[in-house]
Amino acid sequence: MNIELIGYGKMGKEIEKIALKRKHKIVLHVEKDNADLVTENDLKKADVAIEFTTPQTVTDNLRRCIDAKLPVVVGTTGWYDNFPEIEKLCLLKKSALFHATNFSVGVNVFLKVNNYLAELMNKYEEYEVSMEEIHHIHKLDKPSGTAITIANQILEKLERKTKWSIEKKAKDTLFIKDVREGETPGTHIVKYQSEVDDIEIMHKAHNRKGFALGAVLAAEFLKGKTGIFTMDDLV
Numbered sequence: 001m002n003i004e005l006i007g008y009g010k011m012g013k014e015i016e017k018i019a020l021k022r023k024h025k026i027v028l029h030v031e032k033d034n035a036d037l038v039t040e041n042d043l044k045k046a047d048v049a050i051e052f053t054t055p056q057t058v059t060d061n062l063r064r065c066i067d068a069k070l071p072v073v074v075g076t077t078g079w080y081d082n083f084p085e086i087e088k089l090c091l092l093k094k095s096a097l098f099h100a101t102n103f104s105v106g107v108n109v110f111l112k113v114n115n116y117l118a119e120l121m122n123k124y125e126e127y128e129v130s131m132e133e134i135h136h137i138h139k140l141d142k143p144s145g146t147a148i149t150i151a152n153q154i155l156e157k158l159e160r161k162t163k164w165s166i167e168k169k170a171k172d173t174l175f176i177k178d179v180r181e182g183e184t185p186g187t188h189i190v191k192y193q194s195e196v197d198d199i200e201i202m203h204k205a206h207n208r209k210g211f212a213l214g215a216v217l218a219a220e221f222l223k224g225k226t227g228i229f230t231m232d233d234l235v
Contacts (some may be wrong), residue, residue: 004046007053071096077145101145103214118157
């Protein structure tokens with residue numbers, strides 16, 4: 001499979017290593033310095049694109065791939081306010097988009113546990129729920145896209161919480177503590193705390209390999225398809 005890499009930072013390089021090990025070919029590297037030079041003919045060399053850039057550039061990158069009918073896997077977070085527009089364009093152009101706030105298989109198992117735990121805890125109002133997410137100092141968005149996904153799951157199941165915030169606010173607000181330190185790949189913690197005990201679930205990434213492998217698996221899944229897909233479709 002021929003892959004276009006959009007973004008060639010630490011994640012892009014890790015994706016490249018795994019893609020090559022899985023016998024794929026990287027036919028195009030798109031970075032900030034050469035993005036304006038890439039033509040539609042260049043895009044046609046690829047079977048699928050994998051996009052890991054910044055919240056400021058991702059939407060334009062997705063439009064370009066969708067217009068060229070190049071299936072695209074996107075792992076950038078912090079852009080989901082624009083998702084309805086991109087979804088509409090993808091369906092209109094009969095292209096393909098695979099989006100996820102986190103491509104780790106472990107994280108997606110964690111999400112299923114989080115969803116079930118929140119459903120169970122809905123009737124136990126004596127437990128106060130809070131979250132913490134820890135990432136490397138280079139991560140631009142706060143809170144992380146994965147943290148927002150976790151929070152939204154809790155809000156759907158826990159009637160006593162109506163919104164989330166990174167600032168401590170009213171009792172109906174789910175507080176997310178966001179920490180940026182060192183080169184931490186990503187840690188997400190959900191805690192239910194009462195006077196008598198605590199219940200805590202955590203996912204801690206040791207490196208970026210799990211995210212990169214998931215992105216390559218998504219690219220393999222997406223080849224030849226049209227429509228909108230997520231990790232639920234893959235897992």
